[in-house]
Amino acid sequence: MSTKVKVAVVGASGYSGRELLRLLLLHPQAEIVAVTSRAHAGKPLVAEFPRWRGVANADSLTFVAPDIAALKAAGTQTAFLALPHGLAHEFAAPLLNAGIQVIDLSADFRLRNAALYEAFYGHPHPAPELLSQAVYALPELNGESIAGAQLLACPGCYPTSMLVPLVPLLRADLLENSPISVASMSGVSGAGRKESVPFLFCECNESVRSYGVPKHRHLSEVGQELDRAAGRHVRISFVPHLVPVNQGICTTIFAALREGITAGDVEKTLRGTYAGRPFVRLLGTNQCPDTKNVTGTNFIDVGWSFDERAGQLILMSAEDNLIKGASGQAVQNFNLAHGFPETTGLVLG
Amino acid sequence: MSTKVKVAVVGASGYSGRELLRLLLLHPQAEIVAVTSRAHAGKPLVAEFPRWRGVANADSLTFVAPDIAALKAAGTQTAFLALPHGLAHEFAAPLLNAGIQVIDLSADFRLRNAALYEAFYGHPHPAPELLSQAVYALPELNGESIAGAQLLACPGCYPTSMLVPLVPLLRADLLENSPISVASMSGVSGAGRKESVPFLFCECNESVRSYGVPKHRHLSEVGQELDRAAGRHVRISFVPHLVPVNQGICTTIFAALREGITAGDVEKTLRGTYAGRPFVRLLGTNQCPDTKNVTGTNFIDVGWSFDERAGQLILMSAEDNLIKGASGQAVQNFNLAHGFPETTGLVLG
Amino acid sequence: MSTKVKVAVVGASGYSGRELLRLLLLHPQAEIVAVTSRAHAGKPLVAEFPRWRGVANADSLTFVAPDIAALKAAGTQTAFLALPHGLAHEFAAPLLNAGIQVIDLSADFRLRNAALYEAFYGHPHPAPELLSQAVYALPELNGESIAGAQLLACPGCYPTSMLVPLVPLLRADLLENSPISVASMSGVSGAGRKESVPFLFCECNESVRSYGVPKHRHLSEVGQELDRAAGRHVRISFVPHLVPVNQGICTTIFAALREGITAGDVEKTLRGTYAGRPFVRLLGTNQCPDTKNVTGTNFIDVGWSFDERAGQLILMSAEDNLIKGASGQAVQNFNLAHGFPETTGLVLG
Amino acid sequence: MSTKVKVAVVGASGYSGRELLRLLLLHPQAEIVAVTSRAHAGKPLVAEFPRWRGVANADSLTFVAPDIAALKAAGTQTAFLALPHGLAHEFAAPLLNAGIQVIDLSADFRLRNAALYEAFYGHPHPAPELLSQAVYALPELNGESIAGAQLLACPGCYPTSMLVPLVPLLRADLLENSPISVASMSGVSGAGRKESVPFLFCECNESVRSYGVPKHRHLSEVGQELDRAAGRHVRISFVPHLVPVNQGICTTIFAALREGITAGDVEKTLRGTYAGRPFVRLLGTNQCPDTKNVTGTNFIDVGWSFDERAGQLILMSAEDNLIKGASGQAVQNFNLAHGFPETTGLVLG
Structure with a gap:
């Protein structure tokens, strides 16, 4: 069998x-x-x-x-x-x-x-x-469409890091209709394994740099999924940065809460959405994720903070761009599509 | 003599x-x-x-x-x-x-x-x-009060990276009165040279993490200076991140332009403010700064981009946190306070 | 059961x-x-x-x-x-x-x-x-004494990297009785997880340094085991170096072959000793190991080269100092002592 | 003028x-x-x-x-x-x-x-x-032939790191006629700035590896200069390693002293040779050099240790491969050839 x-x-x-x-x-x-x-x-x-x-x-x-x-x-x-x-x-x-x-x-x-x-x-x-x-296959958010699908499109690495924290809040209509701002930092493996001077060791080591402003390609799928979650057009600015690590994405999101919505509502919504999901680890209020806790694994860690002085919500996530942001998510989808337990082959220390 | x-x-x-x-x-x-x-x-x-x-x-x-x-x-x-x-x-x-x-x-x-x-x-x-x-001694912005001062307070490393791009725009009243969002990435020297497990090599290497949310101490001086520049209260959210480089800060700022203000106005204001200032290098539209071009020097590099889709201005800066963000700025202030040419002892390749 | x-x-x-x-x-x-x-x-x-x-x-x-x-x-x-x-x-x-x-x-x-x-x-x-x-528990070399032992002393990280290539050659009496020279490079985790300025990120990053000359403590166990293998006193000089990686030891050994012994004899002896041993990977002549292929795993990779010009044998190994050099070897010993398959819990990608 | x-x-x-x-x-x-x-x-x-x-x-x-x-x-x-x-x-x-x-x-x-x-x-x-x-232009050793020369060949980066410690000892006939063993670790800039997968960030970061055994090209000039210094053929084995830093070479040398020669003789010879030479810093007995003290400068730091147990001398050096190992040495030669003070343009903090 x-x-x-x-x-x-x-x-x-x-x-x-x-x-x-x-x-x-x-x-x-x-x-x-x-x-x-x-x-x-x-x-x-x-x-x-x-x-x-x-x-x-x-x-x-x-x-x-x-x-x-x-x-x-x-x-x-x-x-x-x-x-x-x-x-x-x-x-x-x-x-x-x-x-x-x-x-x-x-x-x-x-x-x-x-x-x-x-x-x-x-x-x-x-x-x-x-x-x-094709199914946009982010298992924790679109899981129902994955079982039995024949063509599964695995989300991009940056999009996964944004959608996991944001989609539940938009579905629950917690965010104001003002621009969302996102800064992400990615390890160099995100640039691929191809001959290229800008990604030589000496060009990336001891370097931190933004790139791809203002219209990174991943904004297309992020926008599609955010709009779908919100049922309206969501404006978002995104600046990716290259940092000298091999693997890992750290994403920080600034968004305004709708009048009357509290940090408690945010936490409740996130906890409700991800209860029982083995790969989303909710760290808690004012807890900051660290890529070193997720590299080599299929986990995505999520923290949040409400900045009362500016009246903004801060969402923070960390994942391995090659695992939860690519291969691990693909295997997670494979498991779900075939009816295997979601964590099969993905329990990585 | x-x-x-x-x-x-x-x-x-x-x-x-x-x-x-x-x-x-x-x-x-x-x-x-x-x-x-x-x-x-x-x-x-x-x-x-x-x-x-x-x-x-x-x-x-x-x-x-x-x-x-x-x-x-x-x-x-x-x-x-x-x-x-x-x-x-x-x-x-x-x-x-x-x-x-x-x-x-x-x-x-x-x-x-x-x-x-x-x-x-x-x-x-x-x-x-x-x-x-005491004089808040950011030479390019408060130069007039530095000559002859007896007590000079050099700005913090993160504040310098935010104030250089933002103050001219606030003085010129180009920004809307909505929250400004800032993500900064700092090298580990910013944490100081003291015995501490979280800053051991193995705790920082292959790690990217946010910290200090939502109320980093540097927000106090940033707020003071932004309010002074704008002549009104400016709301700002700031998330610092620790990245595995020795020296360098990369800062990315999201802000809304006032109705009718264009990216061209931003560029003109920045160029007007920093014309002839030897340590501020304006990179141009959609040009992203890289900390590796400023480490070991007193330069601060500034780029900008207008994100039409979200209707937001993106400002980006890079500096060496220990030089322009600390010691270099101190020496620059020393030069100005004593009437020496501003670049004396600071022409570092 | x-x-x-x-x-x-x-x-x-x-x-x-x-x-x-x-x-x-x-x-x-x-x-x-x-x-x-x-x-x-x-x-x-x-x-x-x-x-x-x-x-x-x-x-x-x-x-x-x-x-x-x-x-x-x-x-x-x-x-x-x-x-x-x-x-x-x-x-x-x-x-x-x-x-x-x-x-x-x-x-x-x-x-x-x-x-x-x-x-x-x-x-x-x-x-x-x-x-x-106590049993000096290097499984590939002293495996017979491990089954059933009650006090197992796991070898040090540097010693493992030297003993795996050297002991078989000494047992087979292939090496001349002249000093053996060893240079090792270790990741910073070898220094432990304790508060200490010399192991702060900024003290180790962008740094390569030797230390502990001329009498590193690990020489005591290395000497003991080499003498035991050779049946005579073996002279060895060892210089460890600290390099900016988290995990990994790369060891390079220079030794003189006895008159008449060829590189082929070396290869034959190593292949004979380690045939069927799952964690020793013999790379072949003039093949250089790379720590990045073993980090996070219990493998030790070994290459060798005969330098005809100088008449010396070069042996090279790479392991993860925390795994094969410590915890993995401990678990391997646990498996052997309890009669579990040697690779139980150690098949790490 | x-x-x-x-x-x-x-x-x-x-x-x-x-x-x-x-x-x-x-x-x-x-x-x-x-x-x-x-x-x-x-x-x-x-x-x-x-x-x-x-x-x-x-x-x-x-x-x-x-x-x-x-x-x-x-x-x-x-x-x-x-x-x-x-x-x-x-x-x-x-x-x-x-x-x-x-x-x-x-x-x-x-x-x-x-x-x-x-x-x-x-x-x-x-x-x-x-x-x-052509003049082999290592200023501290061949200075007399540099003044006025028209074709100056600057030594390689690895050779400089070996010749500075070894040549004085060979000239003074302190070393036995047995093979010298050398392990060097170089930053990745040594591989040049060309498109190449093996030197991508992710291939070099978290990696330590030897390469080029047993006959690295630099052995040709090292051999030439050692033989010249000794007045006899000197056998030497050399294994270079690539380590994840941008700039810097750390070299460790094992050699046997002639009967009757002491560590004191070594120190005296080195101090005599390099007295008054501004770019050679002799660190002392059992003092280990660290590349982070020389990167960006034209210094070469040299330490030594006598390993009594094995009866071998250990020599250690650190330099910046791009400065003392290339460009800085070229400028030093330029200064000497033109009669400028040796340190002109080379006083780099």
Whole structure:
């Protein structure tokens, strides 16, 4: 009965891919049948990622070129796509047509609206017909649509860090209709594993910098989900910063509470929403999250504070951008979609 | 003719003291006649700071216990106080009475109002009679009061990073009367050089965390100066974050522009205010500052961006918390107070 | 049948303790019945280590004062001692007398010879009568003596990194009788989790430094084990270095091969010794280990190279000082002593 | 009278170039008349290196393509070549023919012997006729040949860290004729400023690794200089390591003293050699250097220890690989070659 699900990782040579491999190698309900990489086809997995030498069956895996027929021949039941943005659509349609479930870690299927995609990504969406069947798969907020879904779009790393604290408050109509301000700090793995001078060690070490103002691409999906939660248009400013850590996102949000709403209402709403959810840890009032408590895990820690002097609510979250912000969330979705306990393969110390 | 000013550094064993020593050792118009440290009295300076071995006359300096009579006997003309908060008042009055100029790097004399001090620091101000004669010495904004002042209170590191971008806009009445939101990221030297588990390497490395919400002490002086600039009460929320770099503060500010005010007005006001000021580098629209371009220097870099979607102005600054945020600014004030060129001893590559 | 072993962690507030807790919380054959800390008694475990919130039953654990009676009352079967050097003996004798197995992570029981202890630690050994019954528990080299042992002394972090590459070569008599030279680089967690200026973030970051020359304490156990392996006195120089990473030791060893011995003999001996050992990964000739491939795991990676120009063998190893160099090795010993599979609870990605 | 020397920096876009620019911008006897970069020709210097904005006349400089005629037209008197290895020879001959002094930071002219070059660099030397006129310019050891030289080959970063401690001892014949073992740890800037996955932040951070065994290219010049100093062939093994700091090399050397030679002889020889040399700081017996005391400066710190147990001498040095190991040494050579005081433009706190 414990037949494992046959899974493939398409685009396995980046940082999200690397972490996804870790999770799937040790997942008791998954069997990796294929790992693809155009650049590394023919190379043993552990030659590129020596860290996984001797871990489960990693030594027996070899990168293959991404090829639909080969993925089918290998018996793939679920394909995780850990490709750069803009490439997932090439694989999604044929995989779905072949009856293979797609769990996409890229931004390609996160938006409901092809025009919004074009406005932020600068080119028409390559497969708009798939958008309506994709599920924006943030398990703690959209869990009901995940079970049984065939095309799951995993949220971005920054969006996860904002949506977990904000969506419950907007659904409960606790926030005023004034701009929300968000500052996030991300580790450098968020920039990907590609040759690039700005992400060399000496360019990032001993450096703290903002970037991507004023219109980071992740604002598109954040806006979509905030509007959906609020039932109105929500204005939000977002400034990401690069800080010299490998993994981790720390997000700090400033928002105004509606007249009459108290800090107690905020706490009650958050606690109500996340009661029993194993991966959201609510730290309490005036408690500040620290990325070092979540790196390598699927946890997201959330704290809050009411600034009486300015009359503003402060929300703070910390997650691992590669785990809860990418691969861990993908595996959490995999668990939910297949009816496995949510924490399967995700109990990471 | 080129008689140097005899200076003393009181409380020279912390990080601000260390940087102040660097600047004064190489300053062509200053002669260090005493360095004090209760903990290290009797110890050669270079035994505690081996980095300064062989630099100017560092090898000839020995820490002495802080003692007013000794400072007078050494001929001190200007005393820099680099003490922890709450200790400067012990030295300030007797030094001033002895005709010695005091340049204080602590928070003790930054506030005009003793009640405000008590509200933020939790105890009555120990020398309220001195507050009225102290100058809040941010040279680019309050330069006119610095020449000839006897008691100079150097602004805090976080405040400098906020006031430089914000004060000109408030003076010019460009900002709406709604809360301003500020997220700052500071290097760990901001926590000082004292035994403490939370600031051990392994507690800070690979960690990003907010702290001190919602009422960081620096809000007191920031509020005082913003209110003074605006001529009204300015509401501001501030969340500081600790990031794993030695030196550097990166500050990001969200504010609403008054109806009809454009991004062009912002740029014009900033350029007008800082034209000819050697240490404020205005980077331009949508240009993001990076702490690695200012560490070790007295520069503060400022960028800005108008977020049309949310209707908010984003201001961004970067400085070295120990230099422009502390020791460098103190030396800049020293230069201005004595009529030396502003950049004397501060041209650091 | 799967009754878990009741374990206690004595001295659980340091870095080795923290990692030991991680491993034991998730260990399928261990049940933590007590965690002690003099400083934190009465405090919930997760208040000191918020990282473990929500991990297994961590939320239900509270630090207690170290007390033999309480450990007995809790039903402790195995006590892990993660105390600073010099304190373990206070606990070892009474625990052993109470029939409780002791797995000690400190240096207190590593030496066979009380005089050697005194020569390196500067004071007489406090419990010399226990030395003869303690096992120097490096599983891959002394595995036969571990099963069923009651007092296990886990090797130090630096010694593990040297002994794994060197002992097989000395046992096989491949090395010349000339001094062996060793340079090791350790992450800062090796210095422990105690208030101390030299290990503040700003003192260690952007710093590389040697220390402890010429007679680091770990040389005592290294010498003991090398002499035992060689059957003669082995001369060795060792220089440790502190490098700005949290966890990890990288060790590089220079040694002369005996006349007629080839690099092939070295490889054959290492491969023969470690065949089938799950935690020693032999990388091959001219392959250099990298600590980032072993951090967080119980692996030790070993590479080697023959420098023909100088006629010297170069051996290189990498391990996590807190895992294979401390807590992981302790759990590995626990597994072996109890007859569990060696990798139980140690398959860490 | 104080006519400055007109200098050009050829290949100014790497890390050594960046530091060289810092030093020359602020050098009172140098005037930068050209900075070249094939990749950045036409771009303002400060667009690539925003750190230098507002520093001296940096804002007025623009990268030009490397072109001999243009360098001549600009009136260049001294050309600093900060090119990757293997490119300097293209420029050296025509520049020398045009009467322009060449100070080369690459390895191209460090070896006396073209065959040795080929053995280590894998291809014939491109301009062997120039080797005999080049000076191996380590000022503290070969100072006499630097004054007036036209082609100066600045030593490599690793070689400087080994030669400063070792050469005096070999010249004084204090060391036994047995292999010398050297472990060095370098910051990542040593790998250059080029697109490359292995030097991305996330590949180097939290990583310590050896590399380049057993025959690093720098061994060629080290061997040449050690043999020259000893008057015999010196065997040496060298293992470089990469550690996560931006700048700094820490080198630890193990060597055997000749029968009858004492640690006192070592100290006396080192002190005799470096008396009055401003950039060599001798720390004393059992004193360990720390890179954080030399980064950003032209100092090299040297400590030593005699390991009686193993009968070996331990030598330890720390320098900034980009300053004393490259650009600072180049400027020091410039000063000496032109008769300026050795420390001109190099007094860096």
